[in-house]
Amino acid sequence: MAKLPIENAIRTFRFQNGEMTQQQLADKVGVTRQTIIAIEQARYSPTLELAFKIAATFNVTLDQVFQYKPE
Amino acid sequence: MINNLTYREKTLWLNLPTTLALLGYYFLSVATGNLSGEAAIWLYLKVVFGIVVLEIIVLSVLASIQKPEKQDERDRSIQARAYKYGYFVLITGFAITLWQISVNALANRADALPEGEHKVAEIVSAFNATATPYITINIILLTLALAELAKSATQLIYYRKGV
Numbered sequence: 290m291a292k293l294p295i296e297n298a299i300r301t302f303r304f305q306n307g308e309m310t311q312q313q314l315a316d317k318v319g320v321t322r323q324t325i326i327a328i329e330q331a332r333y334s335p336t337l338e339l340a341f342k343i344a345a346t347f348n349v350t351l352d353q354v355f356q357y358k359p360e
Numbered sequence: 361m362i363n364n365l366t367y368r369e370k371t372l373w374l375n376l377p378t379t380l381a382l383l384g385y386y387f388l389s390v391a392t393g394n395l396s397g398e399a400a401i402w403l404y405l406k407v408v409f410g411i412v413v414l415e416i417i418v419l420s421v422l423a424s425i426q427k428p429e430k431q432d433e434r435d436r437s438i439q440a441r442a443y444k445y446g447y448f449v450l451i452t453g454f455a456i457t458l459w460q461i462s463v464n465a466l467a468n469r470a471d472a473l474p475e476g477e478h479k480v481a482e483i484v485s486a487f488n489a490t491a492t493p494y495i496t497i498n499i500i501l502l503t504l505a506l507a508e509l510a511k512s513a514t515q516l517i518y519y520r521k522g523v
Contacts, residue, residue, distance in 0.1 A: 321435075323365065324366075326364060332523075336433050
C-alpha cells in the first residue's frame, strides 16, 4: 500500500486527549472509523474541511496535526 | 481484518461475486448455447431478478449485523474514481456497438453503393457476419455489466490501496 506524502500526528493527539478512540474521533468529525484509520496510516489525504475539523477537535492548529513530507 | 472494512466495502465484497457469477452464467449461456432471442431475454430477466433478490437478502443480513453508515468523503472520493473506470469501459463498449451498427448498415446497403464501393461493402460484410440485433443487444448488456464490474472492482482496490 503506497503511503501518501501527508503525515499526521492524530494517534498522538488522540492519546493526549484522554485516549480518545478512533470511533469517538470519527463521530466527532462525521466520518467512518475506517476513514480515520486510513488517515492515520497515511492511506487517505483528508479534504481541507475534514483536516480543519480534526485539528479543531484537538484544539490545535492544522500544521500541528498534518505535515507535508514529499519523498 | 473484517472489522476494518466499511459498510460499503462489505456490501461490495458480498455483491461483486454474486453479480459476477450470475452475469457470467448468462453470458456463458449466450456464448455457448443455442438460445433463441426470446429465451435469452427471459434468462437475462431471471438473472437480473436473481441479482436484485440476492442483493436484498445480503443487505438485510448485513444491516442486521452492522448498522449501515452514511457515505463519507472517502467513500465519495473512491466512488468518483471508480466511476471514471466504469465510464471508460462504457464508452469503449459504446464505440464497439456503434462500429458494429455502422458496419452492418453499410453491409446492408451494398447493392445500392456505386460500383467502385461494392468491394468495400463486401469486405465489411465479411467482417460483419455475426452482426445481428441479438448480438448487438448482448454487446450492450455485456458493456453495462463490465462497466458496473469495473466500477465495483476499482472501488475495492482503492479501499485497500488508499486514495
